[in-house]
Amino acid sequence: MTPSSQRISIALPAACCVAVIAFAVSLAVGAMVDNPASAVLARSLIAMVVTWPIGFVVGIVLEQIFQKQVANEVSEAAQADFATGDFEEDVEIIDESEAESKGSVVDEASASAAA
Numbered sequence: 001m002t003p004s005s006q007r008i009s010i011a012l013p014a015a016c017c018v019a020v021i022a023f024a025v026s027l028a029v030g031a032m033v034d035n036p037a038s039a040v041l042a043r044s045l046i047a048m049v050v051t052w053p054i055g056f057v058v059g060i061v062l063e064q065i066f067q068k069q070v071a072n073e074v075s076e077a078a079q080a081d082f083a084t085g086d087f088e089e090d091v092e093i094i095d096e097s098e099a100e101s102k103g104s105v106v107d108e109a110s111a112s113a114a115a
Contacts, residue, residue, distance in 0.1 A: 009060075009063060010062055010063045010066070011056050011059030011062075012056070012059065013059070014055050014056070014058055014062060015052050015054075015056035015058075015059055016055070018051050018054060018055025018058065019048045019051050019052040019055055021051075022047045022048055022050075022051035023044045023047060023048040025047075026040075026043055026044040026048075027040060027041075030043060030044065
């Protein structure tokens with residue numbers, strides 16, 4: 001990921017998830033105890049509005065924890081590469097054109113042997 005790419009904050013989705021969960025739990029509990037529908041909906045909406053900021057704060061804390069963890073892992077990986085002197089990538093690039101040309105020679109040889 002390049003530094004110029006935009007990253008979405010985890011705080012807003014976390015806040016929305018916490019608010020919707022609070023709304024659903026409040027709705028279910030209110031329906032179980034046979035409260036009037038208007039009271040259940042009003043209390044569920046209040047629960048959603050009250051828990052949204054709590055979820056937002058939780059999301060901000062989680063984002064900070066994730067950023068610190070990623071920074072630690074990147075620095076540890078860089079130190080490990082520096083210590084071993086391994087600055088190359090771990091991916092081996094295979095030239096497929098050579099494999100295709102070798103495969104066609106085998107196909108031609110098997111076709112001539114069969115004839």
